[in-house]
Amino acid sequence: MAEAQGTAAAGKLVIRNIGLMLSGDLAKPILDADTVTADGGRITAVGKAKDVDQERATVVVDAKGTTLAPGLIDSHVHPVFGDWTPRQTQLNWIDSFLHGGVTTMISAGEVHLPGRPKDIVGLKALAITAQRAFAGFRPSGVKVHAGAPVLEHGMVENDFKELAAAGVTLLGEVGLGGVKAGAEARQMVAWARKYGINSTIHTGGPSIPGSGLIDKDVVLEADADVIGHINGGHTALPIEQILELCVRSKRAIEIVHNGNERAALFALRTAREARQLERVILGTDSPAGSGVQPLGILRMVAMLCCLGEIPPEQVFCFATGNTARLRKLDCGLIEVGRSADFVLMDRAQESAGKTLLESVAVGDLPGVGMTIIDGVVRSGRSRNTPPAVAIPEVVGH
Ligand SMILES: [Zn+2]
Secondary structure, eight states: OOTTTTTOOOOOEEEEOOSEEEOSOTTSOEESOSEEEEETTEEEEEEOGGGSOOTTOSEEEEOTTOEEEEOEEEEEEOOOBTTEETTTTEESHHHHHHTTTEEEEEESOOTTSTTOOOSHHHHHHHHHHHHHHHHHOOGGGOEEEOOOOOOOTTOOHHHHHHHHHTTOOBOOOBTSSSOOSHHHHHHHHHHHHHTTOBOEEOOBSOOSTTOOOBOHHHHHHHOOSEETTTTOSSSOOOHHHHHHHHHHOOSEEEEETTSOHHHHHHHHHHHHHTTOGGGEEEEOOBSBTTBOOTTHHHHHHHHHHHHHTOOHHHHHHHTTHHHHHHHTOSOSSOSTTSBOOEEEEEOBTTOSSSSHHHHHHTTOOOEEEEEEETTEEEEOSOSSSOOBSSOOEEEEO
């Protein structure tokens, strides 16, 4: 196993002098705290410096007054193997996302594998192999939840039972394979759910060759856990259909970078009017035809905040706590017992906004100064974001 790549056990971590702490929880997005500790990769305390035991630390980080948030989660990626994608012939794309604050990724199917098998035994073998490969090797420490089979005709209940027993926890986007009819998809999604497998459906016009239009009737009938890219990936449904999906379904509303921005804002406003922002989650849908977007989640946060007129501290919850809850992950919230996965940010130099939150509210990207996964510092000043005003520092061991 590749322990050296991100599964090393962490000692006690203390992060102090945090200027603003974002919780990831829509119910209370800002915490009245300036210090976090973690041990063995789990959060052990959150509070004011004087109330938190900072003794016997293995690593101390001085946040220098910057903002700490849960590490961002990209709810929709298409990895293949390791830190390589054939889609745009890129190496180290996952490391680049880490520099955009992303610490966890969810595969919506390893669909870009050249020669991807479409027979049932082959697609199951690929899913199990991808799950194992990313469980054993975390590129730059990033947690990639992969092994998401793409449904094909003829799969039976026992296939889902077998996949779950082998460790598969996700379905690839329904609709990218042969299964595109509502009734057939509904049956397979139900089997997956019965065995604890989380499902996503492709929504909108076709993307890769072999995919097709998935309209609101198919999405509603299939009833997958996540309405994948409700704003299209790339091509969105008419907004009347998006409205119906938001109102008639209770499932997660996933908005992606690789989709239609007008449809994204429409879905967001509909969710807000329905008082259902807790259903909104964010993904990039990369690598894709539009490339890989290392800052894609931060760009979505800024866009949805400044054009969707949602407070920035709430929009960060879409990319953290909401996704963790709807994808059943142990990260995404600043809370004792959770995975110690963090991103530290500050406003970008010369932003018109005077604080981190103000800068995002006017549509600027924050500067990432540090990422931490499982209580271990993974990166410092981002090579991809604009430079932050203040940068956290490791001050002690
Ligand atoms: Zn898709």
